[in-house]
Amino acid sequence: MAPYDGSVMDAALELTEVVKEFGGFRAVNGLSFSVRKGEIFGFLGPNGAGKTTTLRMILDIIAPTSGAISVLGAPSSRPQRARIGYLPEERGLYRKMRAAESIAYFARLRGAPAADAKRRAYELLDQFGLGEFARSRNEALSKGMAQKVQLLATIAHDPELLILDEPFSGLDPINQGALEDLIRSLKASGKTIIFSTHVMEHAERLCDRFMIIAKGEKRFEGTLEEARADQPQRITLRTPAAAADLAGIDAVAQVAPLGDPAEGAAMNGHAAMDYQIDLKDGADPDAFLAACVAAGVAVRRFDASSASLHDIFVSLAGEEGQ
Amino acid sequence: MGSTLLIAWREYKQYVFSRGFLLFLIMTPVLFLGAVLIMSVVDKARPQRTFVIVDQTGGYTELIDAGLEKQHLRETLQSWSAYLNVAVDPDKSAVEDLPEPFGAEPITNERLEAVASGGGVAAAAAAVAPYLKDDVAPFQAPRPRFRRLEAPQAALAAEDAEGAAAALEPYLLGERALPGAEGELFAAVIIPSGFGDDANTEDDAPPQAAFWSKNVTDPTLQIAVSRALRSALRRQAAANLGLAGADLNRLADIEAPITAFTPGEANVEAAEIDDADRLEKIILPGVMTYVLLVVVFAVGNPLLTNTIEERSNKIVEVLLSSVTADQLMSGKLIGIAAVGLTMPTIFLVGGFLASAFGATEADALRETMAALIRSNLLFVYFFYFLAAYVIFAMIFLAIGALSNSLQDAQTFMGPLMMVVFAPMPFAVMVFQNPNGLAASILTWIPIYTPYAVMLRIASDPPMWEILGATALMLVFAGLVSRVMGRVFRNNILNNAPPKVTEIWRLTKREA
Numbered sequence: 029m030a031p032y033d034g035s036v037m038d039a040a041l042e043l044t045e046v047v048k049e050f051g052g053f054r055a056v057n058g059l060s061f062s063v064r065k066g067e068i069f070g071f072l073g074p075n076g077a078g079k080t081t082t083l084r085m086i087l088d089i090i091a092p093t094s095g096a097i098s099v100l101g102a103p104s105s106r107p108q109r110a111r112i113g114y115l116p117e118e119r120g121l122y123r124k125m126r127a128a129e130s131i132a133y134f135a136r137l138r139g140a141p142a143a144d145a146k147r148r149a150y151e152l153l154d155q156f157g158l159g160e161f162a163r164s165r166n167e168a169l170s171k172g173m174a175q176k177v178q179l180l181a182t183i184a185h186d187p188e189l190l191i192l193d194e195p196f197s198g199l200d201p202i203n204q205g206a207l208e209d210l211i212r213s214l215k216a217s218g219k220t221i222i223f224s225t226h227v228m229e230h231a232e233r234l235c236d237r238f239m240i241i242a243k244g245e246k247r248f249e250g251t252l253e254e255a256r257a258d259q260p261q262r263i264t265l266r267t268p269a270a271a272a273d274l275a276g277i278d279a280v281a282q283v284a285p286l287g288d289p290a291e292g293a294a295m296n297g298h299a300a301m302d303y304q305i306d307l308k309d310g311a312d313p314d315a316f317l318a319a320c321v322a323a324g325v326a327v328r329r330f331d332a333s334s335a336s337l338h339d340i341f342v343s344l345a346g347e348e349g350q
Numbered sequence: 351m352g353s354t355l356l357i358a359w360r361e362y363k364q365y366v367f368s369r370g371f372l373l374f375l376i377m378t379p380v381l382f383l384g385a386v387l388i389m390s391v392v393d394k395a396r397p398q399r400t401f402v403i404v405d406q407t408g409g410y411t412e413l414i415d416a417g418l419e420k421q422h423l424r425e426t427l428q429s430w431s432a433y434l435n436v437a438v439d440p441d442k443s444a445v446e447d448l449p450e451p452f453g454a455e456p457i458t459n460e461r462l463e464a465v466a467s468g469g470g471v472a473a474a475a476a477a478v479a480p481y482l483k484d485d486v487a488p489f490q491a492p493r494p495r496f497r498r499l500e501a502p503q504a505a506l507a508a509e510d511a512e513g514a515a516a517a518l519e520p521y522l523l524g525e526r527a528l529p530g531a532e533g534e535l536f537a538a539v540i541i542p543s544g545f546g547d548d549a550n551t552e553d554d555a556p557p558q559a560a561f562w563s564k565n566v567t568d569p570t571l572q573i574a575v576s577r578a579l580r581s582a583l584r585r586q587a588a589a590n591l592g593l594a595g596a597d598l599n600r601l602a603d604i605e606a607p608i609t610a611f612t613p614g615e616a617n618v619e620a621a622e623i624d625d626a627d628r629l630e631k632i633i634l635p636g637v638m639t640y641v642l643l644v645v646v647f648a649v650g651n652p653l654l655t656n657t658i659e660e661r662s663n664k665i666v667e668v669l670l671s672s673v674t675a676d677q678l679m680s681g682k683l684i685g686i687a688a689v690g691l692t693m694p695t696i697f698l699v700g701g702f703l704a705s706a707f708g709a710t711e712a713d714a715l716r717e718t719m720a721a722l723i724r725s726n727l728l729f730v731y732f733f734y735f736l737a738a739y740v741i742f743a744m745i746f747l748a749i750g751a752l753s754n755s756l757q758d759a760q761t762f763m764g765p766l767m768m769v770v771f772a773p774m775p776f777a778v779m780v781f782q783n784p785n786g787l788a789a790s791i792l793t794w795i796p797i798y799t800p801y802a803v804m805l806r807i808a809s810d811p812p813m814w815e816i817l818g819a820t821a822l823m824l825v826f827a828g829l830v831s832r833v834m835g836r837v838f839r840n841n842i843l844n845n846a847p848p849k850v851t852e853i854w855r856l857t858k859r860e861a
Contacts, residue, residue: 087671089843106674114671118845120663124364133360137353137672181668 039098040065040189040220041086046095048081048244055081057244058095063222063237065188068215070231070238071224074345078244079224080117083193087114100189110139113187117194117224119178123167127177128153130166135184145184152180156206172203179207183214190214192223196230208234232337240344247344255340260306262339263313265320266329268300277319279311300328353673357681362688365652371689375696398493399536399571402501402521402528404514406543410559410582414539415498417578420462422494426471427457433489434478443481452477459599496571499528501538511542511560522564537563539575546583630721631808636781638731639804641694646738646800647770649690650746653682654759657750657842666842675839679747687739691732698722730807734800737820740827741797742770748834751842752856758847773798777805784809793819796826833857 042062048055056078063069073079084090086097088105099105105112121130131149136142153162156176166174175198183190192211196204211221211234225231231238232252239249248255260281265274274283286302307316313332320327335343365371405411431454434445445454451464452474465474471491505517515538520526524534544557559579561572588598660666669678705716722728745766753759773795779788784806792802793811799819807816840856841848848856 084667084843089667089670109672112671114668116664116667116671118664119668120665122364122665123659123663133356134668134672136356137669178668 038065039063040100041222042096042098043082043086044096044098046082046085046097047093048078048085048090049093055244056085056092059241059244059246060095061239061246061249063220065220066215066218067220067236068211068234069220069222070235071222071241072228072231072238072341072345073224073241075226077241077345079241080193081244082241083114083116083191083222083224086191087112108189110185111188113138113182113185113190115179115182115190115192115195117197119175121166121174121177121181123165125166126163127158127166127169127173128162130177131181131184134181138185138187140185148184148186149180152184153177156180171198172200175199176203179210188219190219190221190223192221194225195223196225196227204230228336228338228341238337240341242345248340252337252340255337255344256334259335259340259343260309261311261313261332262335263305263307263316264329264331265303265305265327266300267303267320267325267327269325271303273323273325274303274305274320277316277323277325279307279316279319280305281308281311282306300326302329354677354681354684357669357673357678358683358685358688361652361656361682361685362692364656365649365686365689366692374693378697379700396495398532399496399568400499400528400531400533401496401537401539401571401575402499402505402518402535403539403541404501404505404508404511404518405539405541406511406514407541407545410541410545410579411498413582413585414575414578417581418494418496418498418574420466421574421577422492422496423462423466423470424457425495426491427462427465429492430454430471430474430489431457437482437486437489438478439481439483448481449477458603460603463599496574499530499535502526502528505538511540511557514538514540515560515562518562522562524564534564536565537561537571541579546579546586626717626721629717630725630727632781634718634721634725634727635805635808638727639777639801642731642735642738642804643801645690645693645735646742648693649686649739650742652689653686653743654746654750654753654763655756656682657747658753658756658759661751661842662754670843675842676835678842679835679838682747683740683743686743687736690735690739694731698728725808727808730804734804737823737827738800741823741830744827744831744834744838748837751838752847752853754845754847761850770797777801780805785811790815794822796823799823 039062044060046056046059059078059082071079071083081090085092086099086105096103097105100108100111102108125133128146128149131152132140132142132145135145135148140148150159150162153159158173158176158180161169161173166177169177179195182192195207195211199207208230211223214221223231223234235252237249237251238255240247248258264286267274271283271285274280282305284304286304305316307313317327317330317332403411403414430452434448434454438445438448448454451461451468455461468474469476471489475489502517502521505514508514508517518535518538518540521528521535522538527533528535538561540560540562542557542559545559547557559575561575563572585595585598589595593601660669666678673681701715701719705719749759749762749766752762773792776788776792779786780792780802783789789802789806789811792798793806793815795802796819800823803811803816803819836858837853837856
């Protein structure tokens with residue numbers, strides 16, 4: 029996929045300077061971002077960052093205090109509800125309803141004709157291995173099966189835009205893998221998917237682009253490569269040298285010991301410890317290594333691998349992301 | 351189907367097709383018929399009371415026997431009248447045209463004597479036989495409720511009342527049995543010598559008859575004996591005054607000719623009050639007010655529990671991403687209102703079918719259905735049901751939106767129920783005086799208006815008062831819908847129930 033160029037001509041979703049206040053508390057503060065049609069978009073942020081509030085505004089469940097939201101080309105998601113599927117973070121089913129009936133009911137609420145909704149409910153249950161539970165009451169399903177039914181109820185009306193709030197929570201690793209496959213297959217069939225998650229590995233594997241939000245404000249929007257490019261080159265270095273010696277090297281912007289020196293010595297068996305070193309913009313890791321050797325710094329371990337999404341998340345979300 | 355109707359249909363289906371509702375539909379008529387059946391069985395299974403008389407005057411035993419026999423004949427003729435209403439073929443004769451005294455005329459002393467002297471029940475059955483339906487069962491006279499046994503010799507031989515009582519005690523306690531008695535002796539009547547003598551009437555303490563029985567809860571025999579003795583004493587006094595027994599009968603049969611009327615409105619004739627009026631103006635409004643109260647709260651409860659389920663099971667957010675809070679609310683209101691209308695409609699349709707095609711025993715039902723059609727009670731019921739329903743359903747919805755569990759809801763339901771049932775002590779006052787002060791006050795309090803109007807409507811309350819109170823109630827219902835709707839919308843997605851002090855904030859437009 030071509031890097032995002034900021035154009036919103038093909039946006040499935042666009043938020044412009046959206047603000048939401050509850051009483052005197054500003055939960056979302058001037059949020060602007062857009063999601064392109066056909067992409068998987070990660071919506072990341074620590075607890076209380078404003079993710080759910082933003083998703084509720086996108087879905088027109090609550091109104092923004094100010095700002096504009098465009099969903100599939102319309103100023104409100106309400107008239108587009110047949111084209112949108114939403115799986116909230118906190119989700120449930122009517123206990124006495126049957127599995128197929130639940131899927132068909134929510135599909136019909138989203139505008140699917142009765143016969144289509146029913147047929148699709150049985151098809152999806154068969155496809156996801158729950159065919160034999162189609163007529164079981166929801167209260168008789170296991171937690172994992174109930175979560176599958178909830179997910180199927182989200183996609184049964186064949187929406188173009190899927191908004192999944194923490195879709196992996198509560199699923200075992202096997203079902204998490206199956207859900208990842210489903211999300212990929214939905215993307216392959218042309219759907220746009222927005223999902224929020226706390227598990228960065230899912231986002232890293234799935235997202236074309238992502239956004240990080242903290243304290244109601246956007247901290248980053250773009251691809252993983254763009255996020256990495258924005259991050260300083262970070263090196264993990266194990267050496268007996270003192271931090272001050274490292275800080276004296278020309279390319280170094282910042283040196284931070286990783287853990288307690290005594291602990292580090294005990295752990296690796298000699299008087300060396302690990303440092304996290306941020307290089308100055310444009311500095312080359314190989315040149316830094318050469319400068320270390322030239323300065324007489326004994327290098328026991330050198331790691332200049334790219335920042336993970338987890339690192340980026342922690343870095344961008346700040347203290348809230350710890 | 352629109353989203354609102356889809357939600358309404360789901361709510362309706364969930365309750366109407368539930369086992370509980372079907373059970374309710376089946377149980378209601380079964381319990382009603384069961385109660386009628388049990389009453390009938392209890393009546394038939396009532397034990398025959400045995401008693402003895404120790405008459406130390408020698409003149410009252412036969413009079414008591416005659417009095418009890420007359421009472422039994424009176425009860426028999428009451429059953430006979432009911433039997434004729436069912437058994438007589440209207441093509442052959444009207445009940446009123448049956449040969450006297452075996453028709454369904456009023457039961458007077460004169461008629462009792464005429465029936466007794468005319469051959470009793472056997473003669474009556476023979477006299478009306480040509481007019482009965484072909485397949486009708488023969489009349490069965492009720493069993494006499496009392497049977498007199500011969501008193502034991504020891505009691506009869508006693509010199510005074512105390513001695514007789516002492517002799518009877520083992521029989522009354524069940525320690526000894528009299529010949530022919532099925533169980534223990536129920537009662538003994540001791541009439542001391544000198545009882546009823548004129549010479550004694552001026553004494554300070556005239557001899558008194560004594561009624562002995564271990565059973566203190568069933569006074570029927572005591573009343574019957576007392577009545578027979580009173581009648582005997584009156585006859586004796588009348589004879590002393592030179593009146594014949596027949597004259598006394600005629601005196602006793604005299605009824606004051608009085609008819610109850612209700613004044614008509616302008617240009618409407620005053621009308622006589624009959625049983626149908628009483629049904630239409632008193633009984634049905636009372637019953638329908640009770641049903642209104644029960645049904646409004648019976649169907650309000652599902653709104654509360656279902657909203658709590660949607661909140662606690664986290665269904666509500668999915669719903670609100672598909673429909674607006676107003677659509678969700680409206681769907682619930684419509685669905686459950688339909689449940690509330692279904693209950694009486696099923697019984698009404700059942701009642702009409704039973705009265706149209708049912709057996710002649712369904713006369714009371716037919717009269718009830720006719721009164722419902724003739725009056726405006728059904729219209730009033732359904733109108734005020736919807737009004738009361740909107741008021742209380744919106745309150746229930748808001749309470750549901752404020753609660754995560756039934757326990758949370760109880761915090762609000764307790765005070766609400768106290769307010770709702772506060773005027774119950776005054777309901778009797780409204781019932782007895784439908785246009786009195788209590789009735790007027792309750793009518794003007796919007797949450798009580800539906801019940802007060804239902805109770806009063808057949809008693810021609812001032813029209814301005816009903817229209818004014820109804821208008822006030824509708825405004826109140828609109829206000830409640832608005833405020834409770836805001837509470838619902840503002841809190842339905844909040845995870846934690848709000849503090850009581852925060853509820854005021856939720857009633858404002860933007861919480």
